[in-house]
Amino acid sequence: METKKSEVRLMKGNEALAEAAIRAGLDAYFGYPITPQSEILEYFTEQIPKRRGVVLQAESEVASINMVYGAAGAGARVMTSSSSPGMSLMQEGISYIAAAELPCLLVNVVRGGPGLGTIQPSQGDYFQATKGGGHGDYRLIVLAPSSVQEMCDFVFDAFKLAEKYRNPAMILSDGALGQMMEKVEFPEEGSLPHIVPDWATTGKKGRERNFITSLHMEPEKMEEINLHLQKKYKTIEENEVRYETLDVEDAEIVLVAFGLPARICQKAVELAREKGIKAGLVRPITLFPFPKKILSDLSKKIDHFLVIELNAGQMVEDVMLAANGNCPVHFKGRMGGMIIQPEDVLEEIEKIIQQPILQE
Amino acid sequence: MYITDEIIIAGFGGQGVLSMGKILAYAAIYENRETSWMPSYGPEMRGGTANCITIISEKKISSPIVSKFDSAIILNQPSLEKFEDHVKQHGFLFYEASTIIKPPAREDIMVYKIAAIEEANKMGKKQISNMIMLGAFLEIKPLVKMESVLAALKKVLPERHHHLLPVNEQALIRGKELIEVNYHVSV
Structure with missing residues (x-):
């Protein structure tokens, strides 16, 4: 898909990411504020009501990620964002989403840890992002931007990859990239079409019931699902290295x-x-x-x-x-x-x- | 004239330090140059020390974070102590006269002392001292054109303050005049 670039702007990384998500046809954002990524929620709160989509400040990170789970299951193009301690709170939900093979975008604007830590930039969440984070054998597709332009571009790439593989994708950024300003050129709005997938829980309407779950009580079935997931991660490793x-x-x-x-x-x-x-x-x-x-x-x-x-x-x-x-x-x-x-x-x-x- | 200029602007929160950097960055964008603006952020912003690194370049900027600077614009004593040694040899240091008691001691850099706060008070608006500093800086280092700076000012100043555009513009001009007359200290 060729995405046309439009005007050049000077923006913070966090704002560029949020603007890119709207242009990428975001249907819904659920999140909870935390420094140094609160500009993402603020930008959506200001822009989405004037443009398109849903923005909701949930009561917590745990609620946010489960709202993402639900919306992704219904076939929406959906995302959340947080910073390190908030991302830790989301891990259970992320594991469920990965198990249920749902596409979504997760953004971690990493700050210094461990614990509540500091609001300054860090890369201390590399293990969490790349080795699973939550429980069980799962992987996220993880993209690491190094400029404000990539904070924009990788939103498009992350949605494409997430939807191609039915897998959550993460943008692993840091506090400095979120807060700094650089030149950024945005693709045109609507340049990333989204078709609601046939597995989505959109209401039965004369077809067989779609069922999305991460609970499988029979070990044979659970192993089969694990083997399927591992095969998918292998395919991703063969095709998507950048x-x-x-x-x-x-x-x-x-x-x-x-x-x-x-x-x-x-x-x-x-x-x-x-x-x-x-x-x-x-x-x-x-x-x-x-x-x-x-x-x-x-x-x-x-x-x-x-x-x-x-x-x-x-x-x-x-x-x-x-x-x-x-x-x-x-x-x-x-x-x-x-x-x-x-x-x-x-x-x-x-x-x-x-x-x-x-x-x- | 300069391929790349790495600028540190530092002072107390509330002095307009971050805005000065933003204005330079926007002006650079309007001239199709490469630029980055990196703030120090966090709880220190209000009242404590605040600083930002602005880079303007003819070529793509590798690191937006650097520890040696071509130019320093310093608005308080703690920032002078922190950044004086980080100015490159033959670099430029501009400091605000009344907030700095112990002036810079370096003899291998160009030092300019600007009575920006005093001048701003004379002009009846103490908030414009940062624009006087910026005007003085741009007179010595014309990295961007005045028209780009004015366009940038319009962008950075919130719309509800747009009635203050003329006084900010006057402050920039006053800074340019000030430095012509005076204050060329060393080397």
């Missing part, structure tokens, strides 16, 4: 970072190249499915991976699995709402390449 590379062709050290830190690493690569250091960058765009192959291929050619995250080291585990011992995988992170600076990354690169490589 990533971006910068200067990896001749690189000796390759940075791996997602979201905003990938932009910081881009600057660090520029600084390193100015100093004659052959640095490159891989930016995973889909966190599930994770770009294993490019990392595995690179691990056979390069001297080092350096993973940069705003957490204690979460994606680094997936990079290690992909590298499979072919090259050392280093890690540098900041936590609790602190942001790493390009100069800090450069310093880390210099430290690593100055170390003698130990031969076995």
Whole structure:
């Protein structure tokens, strides 16, 4: 589907995401305010009554996610958004939605944790987003934007993927991306048509009854459903991996970072190249499915991976699995709402390449 | 003239620090330039220190977060202490005269002292001191055209305050005049 771009605007990431959702034909939003993503609910509250759709501030995050469950079951294009502590509250509902194979968009504008934490940016929810989060063997499709433009574009991509695979999709953003302003160009409203699917509970009207549930008491049936889900996740892993590379062709050290830190690493690569250091960058765009192959291929050619995250080291585990011992995988992170600076990354690169490589 | 300018604007919440950055960012958009505006946000916003990083560039901006700045516009003492060392060598630092008791000590940067609050009071509206600072800054670093700044001002100022557009415009011009006369401190 070609989506036509219209006028250029300067907007906060959160507002751009909300505007994009309306243009993507959002039928309903259910959510509960929490910093640093409250602009999403505020934007919808102001705009949706004037345009189209339903916006509802629920009594809690638990209520919000179950409203999403219901609306998605009825075939609506539906979403919710929250930030870390609120997302934790939603996990039970997300597991139900994944089990019932319903498409929807979940947005986590991550803040520093654990606990109530801080309202400043973080990537501490990578495990929660990519490894299930709630109970049982399920996966979300997870997209990680790194600019305000992608906060817009990935709404369209997330709805497309969610509906294609009947699976919840998540945009994993962070507080800084939500609050910062950049240029953004929006696709035309109505450029993402939505047909109510035939499995939706739209009222019987002369057809067989549609039944949506995540409860299956017979173990044989439950295993069959699990096998079906795993097969679907495998298909997603085969077809939907997205990533971006910068200067990896001749690189000796390759940075791996997602979201905003990938932009910081881009600057660090520029600084390193100015100093004659052959640095490159891989930016995973889909966190599930994770770009294993490019990392595995690179691990056979390069001297080092350096993973940069705003957490204690979460994606680094997936990079290690992909590298499979072919090259050392280093890690540098900041936590609790602190942001790493390009100069800090450069310093880390210099430290690593100055170390003698130990031969076995 | 500048390929990229990385600007920190810092002061107390309520001084219009975030708006100054927003005006620069909108003006850059109107001139088809690349720009990013990154606020420090949170409970510190009202009364405490507030700052934003605005980047204007001819090329796509990699990191919207940087720790070394080409320009600093500083509106209070704690912010000067925090950011003085973060101005790049041969960079520019503009500070408000009355809120800063201990002036910057760097000798490898250009320093400009602007009596923006005093001037705003003389003009009968103390809220426009930020526009005087911005005018002074733009006189020395004309990153964007005045017409773009005025269009941006109209965008950033809420519509209910649009009757204040002329006084804000006067403040920008006053800032430009001020810096011509005076205050060129070092280097």
